[in-house]
Structures are given as structure tokens and as C-alpha cells.
Amino acid sequence: MTNVLIDSVGISKNFGERTALLPMSLKISCGDRLAVLGPNSAGKSTLLRLLSGLSRPSTGYIETANTGPSRLRKDLRGIVGYLGHSSMLYPALSPLENIEFSGRLYGIPHPKERGTFLLNELGLLEFKNERVGTLSSGVLRRVAIARALLHEPKVLLLDEPFAGLDYRSGEILEKLLSQISHSHPDRALVLVSHDLSGAARLTNNALFLSKGNHTVLGAPTKGDWSEAYRHAQNSLEKTE
Amino acid sequence: MNTFLIILCKDLMIEWRTRARFASMLIFGVLVVVIFYFAVGVTVSEQKTHFIPGLLWMAILFASMIGLNRSFALEMENDAISGLALAPTDRGFIFLGKASSTAILLFSNAVLISTCFSMGFGLSLLNIIWPYLGTCALASIGIATLGTLFSGMTVRTSHQEILLPILLLPLLVPVLLGAVGATTSLLIEQETSEKSLRLLVVSDAVYLVLSFLTFEFVLEE
Numbered sequence: 211m212t213n214v215l216i217d218s219v220g221i222s223k224n225f226g227e228r229t230a231l232l233p234m235s236l237k238i239s240c241g242d243r244l245a246v247l248g249p250n251s252a253g254k255s256t257l258l259r260l261l262s263g264l265s266r267p268s269t270g271y272i273e274t275a276n277t278g279p280s281r282l283r284k285d286l287r288g289i290v291g292y293l294g295h296s297s298m299l300y301p302a303l304s305p306l307e308n309i310e311f312s313g314r315l316y317g318i319p320h321p322k323e324r325g326t327f328l329l330n331e332l333g334l335l336e337f338k339n340e341r342v343g344t345l346s347s348g349v350l351r352r353v354a355i356a357r358a359l360l361h362e363p364k365v366l367l368l369d370e371p372f373a374g375l376d377y378r379s380g381e382i383l384e385k386l387l388s389q390i391s392h393s394h395p396d397r398a399l400v401l402v403s404h405d406l407s408g409a410a411r412l413t414n415n416a417l418f419l420s421k422g423n424h425t426v427l428g429a430p431t432k433g434d435w436s437e438a439y440r441h442a443q444n445s446l447e448k449t450e
Numbered sequence: 451m452n453t454f455l456i457i458l459c460k461d462l463m464i465e466w467r468t469r470a471r472f473a474s475m476l477i478f479g480v481l482v483v484v485i486f487y488f489a490v491g492v493t494v495s496e497q498k499t500h501f502i503p504g505l506l507w508m509a510i511l512f513a514s515m516i517g518l519n520r521s522f523a524l525e526m527e528n529d530a531i532s533g534l535a536l537a538p539t540d541r542g543f544i545f546l547g548k549a550s551s552t553a554i555l556l557f558s559n560a561v562l563i564s565t566c567f568s569m570g571f572g573l574s575l576l577n578i579i580w581p582y583l584g585t586c587a588l589a590s591i592g593i594a595t596l597g598t599l600f601s602g603m604t605v606r607t608s609h610q611e612i613l614l615p616i617l618l619l620p621l622l623v624p625v626l627l628g629a630v631g632a633t634t635s636l637l638i639e640q641e642t643s644e645k646s647l648r649l650l651v652v653s654d655a656v657y658l659v660l661s662f663l664t665f666e667f668v669l670e671e
Contacts, residue, residue: 288538296529315537
């Protein structure tokens with residue numbers, strides 16, 4: 211497990227009678243840039259929540275590098291930066307206070323300075339002292355991204371990070387993620403997206419999910435995965 | 451330990467800014483006292499003194515249920531609860547932080563409701579102030595401990611307002627018995643009931659340890 215950051219073996223998730231994700235094994239190693247693609251209700255968000263340690267798999271297990279089973283889940287949470295559909299921010303606090311609070315929970319030495327730096331990187335300095343409850347959804351999304359990047363995670367799990375962002379904000383975020391990927395080869399990025407060409411610019415491999423089933427698409431062809439996506443969807447629908 | 455203080459400060463800061471929980475608890479508690487005032491009557495006979503502590507703790511408990519229902523509501527806005535669950539810390543300390551902030555609110559609320567109650571019913575709490583505050587503190591810790599655990603368990607369900615009291619009230623019987631017993635002894639005999647205080651301390655300790663150990667699973671999906 212030298213380069214492997216997260217090793218998930220046979221993980222699946224059921225919600226009562228409903229199966230959200232069929233058993234699958236997935237290794238995330240240093241330098242991986244993986245897009246998770248698929249139609250709605252395919253199990254993409256469920257996979258990300260399992261990989262982040264937020265959700266416990268119904269079957270299978272997840273290992274991280276150099277950790278024993280007893281400390282596993284705490285360590286898993288420590289190496290991932292997760293962005294879900296919601297911002298995970300407190301409306302009564304300001305963006306900077308929210309980030310400072312998270313920074314303290316993660317044991318970051320100077321959370322306020324780090325928070326200010328990240329808000330500046332994402333063009334959010336002017337909003338840093340306003341209450342989160344008064345901010346627009348696009349700004350909220352960018353603050354949530356700053357929160358996910360706060361502790362310089364080894365594995366960045368982003369669930370539709372560009373949703374709700376305007377063109378300029380999307381461009382800034384894409385540049386930032388690309389910069390992180392290229393300047394830190396020891397880190398990994400897992401990105402859920404419906405924007406095939408946008409995902410292809412940031413990642414070099416893709417996993418296609420449909421109704422809990424999965425298939426690996428490999429590297430993008432002609433700038434995106436549209437052809438491979440259609441092919442994978444047809445073949446998975448035939449097997450169901 | 452650090453996590454405990456971080457969560458405690460965050461919860462108190464949010465409460466200070468919104469005052470949502472405290473205000474609703476206090477208003478409800480005072481309304482219950484007013485209803486009791488008209489139902490029981492102003493003059494406190496010796497016979498009435500025996501059930502006054504029960505009424506007082508009913509008012510405090512009903513008001514506490516409002517606060518406990520809201521205890522995890524602020525974590526559900528924007529799914530902030532996932533942010534807490536992601537923190538690489540022992541989740542037991544997250545529980546301690548949340549339970550402590552709730553205990554502080556419940557204690558302050560209990561003191562204010564008791565003041566209203568004593569004014570309405572002409573009771574003198576001044577000569578028993580310190581043992582009475584100790585009783586309030588112990589009872590608040592017990593209610594907050596179990597209440598925070600069950601509030602966390604029921605917050606993702608669609609019927610939290612109904613489920614929480616149904617699950618919580620039967621388990622709070624030892625805390626209430628201790629609080630009512632200690633208050634009765636203080637009001638009538640003007641002395642501390644060791645038996646009641648012991649019941650409060652033991653139930654607080656048992657609930658605290660059990661809740662600390664089981665909270666890990668409350669935050670899991």
C-alpha cells in the first residue's frame with residue numbers, strides 16, 4: 211500500500227431494500243485524477259460519501275495507507291477533503307468563522323490565516339465577514355470548496371463542484387484544482403461531474419456508474435468521454 | 451479535549467447571535483408557570499408545598515424539550531452535521547461539546563423559570579440558593595446528556611418532535627425523581643437530601659459515559 215491512499219474492497223451500500231451501490235473495489239493512489247460519471251441516481255454521491263468515511267459500507271471495507279483497523283475511520287476522515295451537495299456551513303457564522311472553526315477541528319496551526327488565504331484564492335475576500343445565511347448559492351459553493359481544501363487533503367472528493375458557479379468562478383476553481391493536481395503529485399482528485407469536457411480537463415481516468423453498477427472508461431478520447439459514456443451506458447443497461 | 455471546547459464555543463456563539471433556542475425555551479417555560487399559577491392558586495398552603503416542586507420541574511422539563519428539539523436543528527441546516535462527522539477527532543468529544551452547550555442553556559433557563567416560579571408562588575429560594583443551584587446544575591447535565599444523544603438520533607427522522615419526548619421522557623425518570631426529591635427536601639425541610647443528590651449524580655454519570663461511547667454511531671449513516 212505504498213502509493214495507495216484509499217483501498218476500498220467490495221464496498222456496497224443499501225438503504226433499506228434499495229441498493230444504491232453494488233459491490234465494487236476501487237484503489238485511489240497518489241497522483242490519481244478520477245472522474246466519476248453517470249446518470250442521476252447512479253450511486254456517484256453514495257460512492258463519494260463512502261470514500262470520505264461519512265457513510266459506512268453495507269458490505270466490504272476501506273483501508274488507508276499505513277493505518278491499523280482501529281484508527282482507520284478517523285484517519286480516513288483526516289486525509290480526505292470532501293465537498294457534497296450542501297455547503298456544510300453554519301448560516302449564523304461568517305465564511306471566515308466557518309473555515310476557522312473547521313480548521314480548529316482539523317488541528318491546523320493558524321486557521322484564520324489559512325482561511326483568509328483560501329478565500330483570497332477563490333476571490334471571496336469581500337464576503338469573508340458576512341453571515342453565510344445572507345450569501346448567494348454560488349458564493350456559498352465557493353466557500354464550501356475553500357473549506358474542503360483547508361487542511362490540504364491527500365484525497366480531494368468533489369461532488370459536482372461546478373454546480374451553481376458562474377463562468378468566471380468556474381474558471382477560477384478549475385485553475386485552482388488543476389494547479390493543485392500538478393503541483394502536488396502525492397495527492398489524488400476524485401470528481402463527480404455531469405460536464406464531460408470539464409471533467410476531462412481535470413482528470414485522466416473515469417469511472418462510469420449506472421444504477422449501482424460500474425465500468426472503467428479509461429482516458430478521454432477527443433477531449434471528453436461522450437462516446438465512451440454512451441457505449442458504457444448501453445452495455446450496462448443491457449446487462450441489467 | 452480541544453474538540454470539546456471548539457464545539458462548545460461554536461454552539462454558544464451561534465446561540466448568542468440567534469438566541470433562537472434560549473428565547474423559545476424561556477417564553478414557553480414562563481407560559482407554563484403562568485398556567486400553573488392560575489390552576490393552583492396564589493396562596494401556598496403546607497399541603498400545596500409538597501407538589502410545588504413537581505410542578506416546577508414539569509415547567510423546566512417541558513421548556514427543555516423545546517431546546518433539545520432544536521439542539522441538532524442548527525447542524526441540519528446546510529448539512530453542517532456532515533462537516534462535524536468528517537472531522538478527524540473522537541466523536542465522543544463532539545458529543546461532550548454539544549451536550550455542554552445544551553446543559554448551559556438548560557441551566558440558565560431553569561434558573562430563570564425558578565425565579566418566575568418563586569415570585570408567582572411566593573416561595574423563598576434565597577436561603578437555599580446554593581444547594582438549589584447545585585440541584586439545577588445536576589438535573590440540567592442529566593437532561594442535556596441524554597437529550598443531546600436522542601436529539602442526534604432522531605434529527606434525521608421525519609417525526610423528531612414526536613419521537614424525542616417519547617424516547618427521552620421514560621429514561622429521564624431517575625433525573626426527575628432526583629431533582630424533585632432534592633427540591634422538596636430543600637423547600638420543606640430546608641436541608642439537602644443526600645439520597646436525591648446521589649441519584650442525580652449516579653444517573654448523570656451513567657448517561658454521560660453511555661452517551662460518550664455510543665455517539666460515534668449516531669453520526670454515522
